[in-house]
Amino acid sequence: EIVLTQSPGTLSLSPGETATLSCRASQSLSSNYLAWYQQKPGQAPSLLLYGSGSRATGIPDRFSGSGSGTDFTLSISRLEPDDFAVYYCQYYGSSRPDTFGQGTKLEVQ
Amino acid sequence: QVQLQESGPRQVMPSETLSLTCSLSGGSISSGSYSWSWIRLPAGKGLEWIGRMSTSGSTNYNPSLRGRVSISIDTSKNQFSLRLSSVTAADTAVYYCARDRPPGYCSRSTCHSYYYYGMDVWGQGTTVTVSS
Numbered sequence: 001e002i003v004l005t006q007s008p009g010t011l012s013l014s015p016g017e018t019a020t021l022s023c024r025a026s027q028s029l030s031s032n033y034l035a036w037y038q039q040k041p042g043q044a045p046s047l048l049l050y051g052s053g054s055r056a057t058g059i060p061d062r063f064s065g066s067g068s069g070t071d072f073t074l075s076i077s078r079l080e081p082d083d084f085a086v087y088y089c090q091y092y093g094s095s096r097p098d099t100f101g102q103g104t105k106l107e108v109q
Numbered sequence: 110q111v112q113l114q115e116s117g118p119r120q121v122m123p124s125e126t127l128s129l130t131c132s133l134s135g136g137s138i139s140s141g142s143y144s145w146s147w148i149r150l151p152a153g154k155g156l157e158w159i160g161r162m163s164t165s166g167s168t169n170y171n172p173s174l175r176g177r178v179s180i181s182i183d184t185s186k187n188q189f190s191l192r193l194s195s196v197t198a199a200d201t202a203v204y205y206c207a208r209d210r211p212p213g214y215c216s217r218s219t220c221h222s223y224y225y226y227g228m229d230v231w232g233q234g235t236t237v238t239v240s241s
Contacts, residue, residue, distance in 0.1 A: 001172070032212075035227040037156075044205055044231035045148075045156065051224035088156050092211060092225035097171050098158040100148075 002026055004089055006101035012109040019076040021104045023089035028069045033092040036065055036074045039103075040085045048087075049074065076106075084108050111136040113206050113232035120238050121200075127193040127239070131206030131232055138187050139164055141216040144209040145182060145189040146228060149202035157202070161209050162189065196239045206232040 003026040013019055023034070031052035037045040047056040052072060053065040062077045076083055089101040117129035131145070138145065146161040160170035162180040170178050174193065182189040193200060210226035 032223060033225040035225060037228075039156075044207075044234050045228075046231070047227040047229050050210075050227040054224065056227065056229060090156075090158070090227070093169070094212075095169065097169065098161075100156040100158055102155040 001097065002029065002091055002093065002099050004091060004099055004101035006087075006089060006104045008104060009102075010105045010107060012107050013079055014109045015079050015081055017079050019074075019079055019083070019106055021074040021076075021087055021106070023067070023072040023074070023101050025070045025072070025091065029072075029091055031068050031072070033094070034065075034067070034072055035090045035092070037088045037090065038083075038085045039088065045088065079106075081108075111208065111230050113208065113230055115204060115206050115232045115235040117235065117237070119236060120240060121196050122241055123197055123239055124195055127191070127196050127200060127237055129191045129204055129206075129235065129237070130188050131190070132186075132188045134187075137184075138182060138189065139184045142214050142220075143216070144211050144214070145180070146207045146209040147180060147191045148205045148207060148228075150205070150234070151199075151202040159191065159193075159204075161211075163211070198239050201237065201239045203234045203236050205234045 005024045007022045034052045036049040039045040049065040064075045086103045086105050088103045112134045114132050121127045144161045144163045147159040162168045177194045179192045207228035208230040
């Protein structure tokens with residue numbers, strides 16, 4: 001079973017800065033099958049990126065994703081107050097189970 | 110605009126079966142070839158994938174739920190359901206339903222094969238507590 005490990009667990013930054021979030025897989029993955037979500041307190045998750053780096057509808061280009069093999073990254077530039085939330089990576093397992101990372105909390109410094 | 114809404118008991122007794130329904134509005138569950146998924150968020154923890162079902166009837170479940178889980182679709186009611194049997198306190202969580210777009214999903218006569226396109230529509234979530 002694939003395990004996704006996100007780091008750091010908590011990231012403290014200020015508005016205007018750039019956030020870099022990591023998602024590391026226990027084995028090599030297809031980047032086509034990796035998605036990122038944002039979840040704010042009391043709300044459902046919302047889709048940010050799919051296929052590792054393609055933005056979902058309505059997502060600004062401040063959000064970008066990259067990676068291959070076992071290492072994937074979500075970058076958020078010019079942080080805005082609304083960006084402070086928990087971020088999850090997810091791998092689509094196809095005929096095998098999906099898996100989520102444990103999440104990275106992005107908080108205001 | 111497609112919207113999802115979870116419904117079901119907010120409290121379930123230990124060892125009993127948790128049953129939730131996700132109702133779709135603003136569209137038809139049989140329109141296109143999406144999959145329909147359940148995810149949960151235990152308090153203080155991260156998201157946990159429960160499983161998905163396609164409109165063709167194929168299912169895929171989290172093996173950690175050890176055969177306790179089943180997902181079904183009722184196209185006549187435009188809804189899909191989750192059943193989780195033999196629940197314990199560890200099953201206490203916020204449960205979400207979501208529309209899922211696996212590789213090969215089709216929408217409006219266009220099929221998308223290259224990526225996993227993610228879960229793009231979510232219900233607001235419902236809290237289920239397992240307690241006597």
